[in-house]
Amino acid sequence: MDSNSKYILRTKDLKAYYVLDDLGKKKTVKAVDNVNLNIRKNEIYGIAGESGCGKTSLMKTLYAFIKPPLRLMDGQVLYYRDGEEFDIYSLSKEERRKLRWEYIAYIPQGAMSIFNPVIKIEDTYRDFLNSHLSGKTKDEIFEIAREHIKQLGLPMKVLNSYPHQLSGGMRQRVAIALAALLKPAVIFADEPTTALDVVVQRGVVQLLKDIQKGLENTIILVTHDMGIHANITDRLVIMYAGKIIEEAETVEIFENPIHPYTKYLINSLPRFGDRGTRASAPGNPPSLANLPSGCAFHPRCPFKMDICEEKIPELSEQGNEHMVACWLTSEGVG
Ligand code: SF4
Numbered sequence: 001m002d003s004n005s006k007y008i009l010r011t012k013d014l015k016a017y018y019v020l021d022d023l024g025k026k027k028t029v030k031a032v033d034n035v036n037l038n039i040r041k042n043e044i045y046g047i048a049g050e051s052g053c054g055k056t057s058l059m060k061t062l063y064a065f066i067k068p069p070l071r072l073m074d075g076q077v078l079y080y081r082d083g084e085e086f087d088i089y090s091l092s093k094e095e096r097r098k099l100r101w102e103y104i105a106y107i108p109q110g111a112m113s114i115f116n117p118v119i120k121i122e123d124t125y126r127d128f129l130n131s132h133l134s135g136k137t138k139d140e141i142f143e144i145a146r147e148h149i150k151q152l153g154l155p156m157k158v159l160n161s162y163p164h165q166l167s168g169g170m171r172q173r174v175a176i177a178l179a180a181l182l183k184p185a186v187i188f189a190d191e192p193t194t195a196l197d198v199v200v201q202r203g204v205v206q207l208l209k210d211i212q213k214g215l216e217n218t219i220i221l222v223t224h225d226m227g228i229h230a231n232i233t234d235r236l237v238i239m240y241a242g243k244i245i246e247e248a249e250t251v252e253i254f255e256n257p258i259h260p261y262t263k264y265l266i267n268s269l270p271r272f273g274d275r276g277t278r279a280s281a282p283g284n285p286p287s288l289a290n291l292p293s294g295c296a297f298h299p300r301c302p303f304k305m306d307i308c309e310e311k312i313p314e315l316s317e318q319g320n321e322h323m324v325a326c327w328l329t330s331e332g333v334g
Pocket of ligand 1: 313
């Protein structure tokens with residue numbers, strides 16, 4: 001890797017499976033199956049797909065935040081820092097702990113787990129800063145917290161509140177603000193807008209955009225909501241059954257979706273002025289513990305061919321840095 005790499009995070013043949021004990025029999029759930037990503041500096045990178053397709057497991061694996069029964073089975077997660085590339089799984093626990101929040105930050109689903117429910121937000125800031133920046137006085141820490149809240153356009157009164165006194169949307173914005181506090185190079189956000197109404201969602205999306213623009217860092221955003229991806233991400237991957245099935249610039253994916261599953265995801269979005277129901281993909285995603293043969297989408301696909309049931313299609317480039325895994329594409333069929 002050259003010293004001016006445009007990438008901040010790459011994965012090579014990444015596999016992370018849940019290994020479960022089912023009445024004495026080992027059961028394997030392929031949550032992340034042979035995933036190769038090249039995520040750039042200074043971009044918002046989206047990971048999309050229905051619930052249960054492996055998005056959150058992939059995010060946890062990238063953040064090296066996996067606990068049994070989820071296990072890293074194979075592959076590498078390579079971060080780039082100070083001209084060097086390193087595999088996060090080759091670091092000791094202590095080295096990984098030091099990276100967290102300062103270099104890579106993670107906003108979990110629901111965000112409540114970031115907070116201690118019995119202390120005020122200003123004390124959460126204090127604990128957070130004390131554990132990462134030593135030698136600051138109480139006043140200096142409070143000043144950093146005030147300045148940070150002000151810069152991000154959040155009301156100052158949140159500092160004097162307990163987490164349960166904040167609305168869901170405000171709590172989510174404070175969680176995002178905390179994740180950005182130490183100016184990490186990469187921020188992971190897992191379904192940050194779920195369960196929020198549309199107006200509040202807009203505030204959360206704008207905050208993520210402002211943070212990315214201000215820090216010129218990389219945000220990796222997981223959500224099933226294609227409307228949010230259209231609004232905020234620069235590039236997008238679509239996951240299905242633990243695999244990447246399409247990747248391109250977000251504009252390219254929305255203007256020229258190729259994989260039948262991606263087309264369903266886009267077609268199911270509501271259109272302005274359209275009161276009819278939109279077509280979503282027929283059926284449900286398969287169980288990751290019992291995947292169909294060949295292309296895992298074949299039981300739901302109206303274009304299924306014989307080969308689709310027999311062989312798994314590989315990702316192939318379709319021009320415009322647009323990658324697709326489908327036998328319908330000429331390279332797939334050829
Ligand atoms: Fe459909 Fe076959 Fe393409 Fe899978 S590989 S999406 S089954 S056409």
